[in-house]
Amino acid sequence: MLDLEGTIAAPKPAQIRAPKQLRSRRTLERIVAASLELLETEGLTGLTVHKVVAKAGSSVGSFYARFDGKEDLLDYLGERVWTEALERWEVALETRDWSTLSLDEVVEGSVGLLIDAQRSRSDYLKALDWASGRQNDAYERFRGELLLGLGRLLLGQRKSITHPDPELAVRIGLRAILGTVDAEIRATEDRLDRDSLAAEARTLLLGYLTGNASPAAQPIGVDFFDVWG
Template sequence: MPSTSAHARAPKQGRSRQSFERIIEATIDLLRERAYDQITLAEICQRSGVSTGSLYGRVDGKDELLRVVQVRFLERMGERFTEEAERIAQEARGLEQVVPAVVAGLGTLLKENASVLRAFMLRGPSDAAINSAGRQSAEDNHAKFIRLLRACGAEIRHPNPERAIDSAMLLIYATQARFLGLDSVGGMGEASSWNELLTDLGDMVLAFLLFVPKR
């Protein structure tokens, strides 16, 4: 992951650093409330208590600020993925427990942060930096859960366990992302069906990993 300094002029004084941190936090808070294109720099400055001039002293505009915010936000997401993977490793035993735990763990992290992640994913196709950082973060975070599934490799009956695990993670993520509206096509599903989705995904993935194709 790039550092925030890759997209902003790093503040050198303590007060300036604190002001910039408030700008980042205000932007994240606003992204949890509304879509990226509905937020203005003036609103961010008002929320953070920082002048517009100070903001432009750090970044050239709203798009550059979003890149900075993404770096900081994905760093935190990475820490949460690590914590969740460690929790699952300690509490779940065997494929029958690990699979639903991975499905629920990924789902919880995506759902809690969906509104902010949606801003990055919708901006990604037109912003190479946003797209690259998002892909790298997803690969790194999913790898933490993939290792949990690999640890149960002796139980997997699919003739190609590695491919089966990769396909399973792709299915889990794509389905949850579509339900949460993280792409430009999907939409937020009914809240009441979220737990049913997690249960069904867990069952399908477990069945797939235990399935022996007749070929």
């Protein structure tokens, strides 16, 4: 039985006073967009209530009508970004005809998706991780569901997997790739660029599943899911 992440618990909901009126919901969306932009450009120290409301064209009162403070905002952002990514992934799994892809294509797409998800977490959301006591429930759930979904897609190509235990090979293979990607992204010297890392990781996973992979193979160009929509 494929079990990549064990039991995946639902994330704890962030504390927010949800707006009921359309105008208030639009204000919330502007606050969210402004906050993410500030995090990306200025980091955690640049995220202040006054900067957020100024960029959002809102008011301090509107901010505090929804959040108790910066910590509540960070909790909400961290949960929302990964919850929405998970929703898009679930839709992609349900609506696309994955049977048209070969094992090589699924491997390439899987590797690329794991890299992009980890890079997004490392770069785009690093300010959220640096905040003291930050909860990562939503990201952990996204990663768990992502691994399960990719595992099922790879096992859909079982006939092309020559490892004597395909389920074990998929489970260990994906975990190995995730660990490799995470370590490489965190490297401070001689870090591979995205395409080079994807090529090496593809060779590693495909070789483990089949015992045969060409390190010189050109990318097929598979891009079957965008973390950010």
